[in-house]
Amino acid sequence: NIALDIVAGSDYRERNEANLIAIGRSDLVGRLVKGEVGTPKVGVAATPQFSQGHIVDGLSVEAHDRLICSFDFGLSPACIISRVSAMGYLDVLASFQGKNEGIKQLITRLIQPWLNSRRPIGGPPLIHTGDPNGVAREASNSDETAVRTILKMLGGTFQPGPVSWDDRREPTHDALNRYINNRPWVRIDRKECAGLIRALDGGAHYAKDPSGTI
Numbered sequence: 001n002i003a004l005d006i007v008a009g010s011d012y013r014e015r016n017e018a019n020l021i022a023i024g025r026s027d028l029v030g031r032l033v034k035g036e037v038g039t040p041k042v043g044v045a046a047t048p049q050f051s052q053g054h055i056v057d058g059l060s061v062e063a064h065d066r067l068i069c070s071f072d073f074g075l076s077p078a079c080i081i082s083r084v085s086a087m088g089y090l091d092v093l094a095s096f097q098g099k100n101e102g103i104k105q106l107i108t109r110l111i112q113p114w115l116n117s118r119r120p121i122g123g124p125p126l127i128h129t130g131d132p133n134g135v136a137r138e139a140s141n142s143d144e145t146a147v148r149t150i151l152k153m154l155g156g157t158f159q160p161g162p163v164s165w166d167d168r169r170e171p172t173h174d175a176l177n178r179y180i181n182n183r184p185w186v187r188i189d190r191k192e193c194a195g196l197i198r199a200l201d202g203g204a205h206y207a208k209d210p211s212g213t214i
Contacts, residue, residue, distance in 0.1 A: 043205035044214050046169070049176035050200040051184070059091050059189040063120040067093070069111070069154065070129045070161070073146055075099075077106045080196060081114070085187075088180055092188040093118075095196035103146045107153050114192075115154070126156030132163045176200075 061067070065083045072078040078097040085091050094114055098106040128150050147158055162168050178185035188197060208214050 043202075043208045045202040046204040046206060047172060047176060047200045049173050054176065054184045054186050054188050054200075055190050055197060056187045057190050059093050059187065059192075061093065061118045061120065061123075062086075063123055066124040066127060067115075067119065068127045068129065069150075069156075071103065071150065072131045073103065074131075075101070077101070077103050079106065079111055080193070081111075088185075089183075090175065090186045092186065092193055092196065094189065094192040095194075097195055104149050104153070107150070112153065126154055128154070128156055128158045129161050130158060132161050 061083070065085075068082045070080050070082070076097060076099050078095070080092055080095045082090060082092045096106060096110040096114075098109070101109075130147065130150075151158060162171075175186050176184070188200075190197070206214050
């Protein structure tokens with residue numbers, strides 16, 4: 001009887017999880033189904049398309065992978081490293097963020113050690129993309145140095161990102177909505193992308209005042 005109760009309980013949890021995901025409330029799965037401590041949602045998520053289905057475990061870098069390093073500049077620089085897998089998925093392999101430091105420090109402290117420990121020697125050159133605000137200021141000496149530092153320290157090529165908010169937001173929404181073989185096209189490594197996952201899961205949000213105005 002105990003064994004039957006355990007099986008029944010497992011089926012019940014699986015049905016609840018499937019139902020919550022089906023109605024777009026994947027944010028409740030951890031708290032209501034798995035008993036995890038939930039993170040309060042403040043405002044309206046910038047990426048409501050994100051779900052627990054986008055999170056995977058154990059992504060690794062293959063010798064033939066063309067890695068994409070996408071940077072955000074400023075005093076809290078950030079970078080995510082991704083690739084298009086052989087099966088056609090967009091795999092986000094790692095995310096990094098610095099505080100009160102520059103691009104050079106972020107690369108030295110976090111990015112280079114990650115690449116050196118995981119990227120096979122002799123792989124294709126890196127592709128770098130960047131925050132359009134940084135590219136717009138490239139005429140100044142400091143921002144030109146930031147881009148040159150990336151290329152000098154990591155090699156590869158640099159491609160500026162889109163300028164308008166719509167041109168950044170809508171492709172992100174489209175990517176999170178895209179599926180291949182009934183699985184999300186975007187796959188994010190749970191261990192290496194904890195900060196990015198928090199941002200996608202409501203950390204990045206539009207403010208909402210007490211009256212409900214967004």
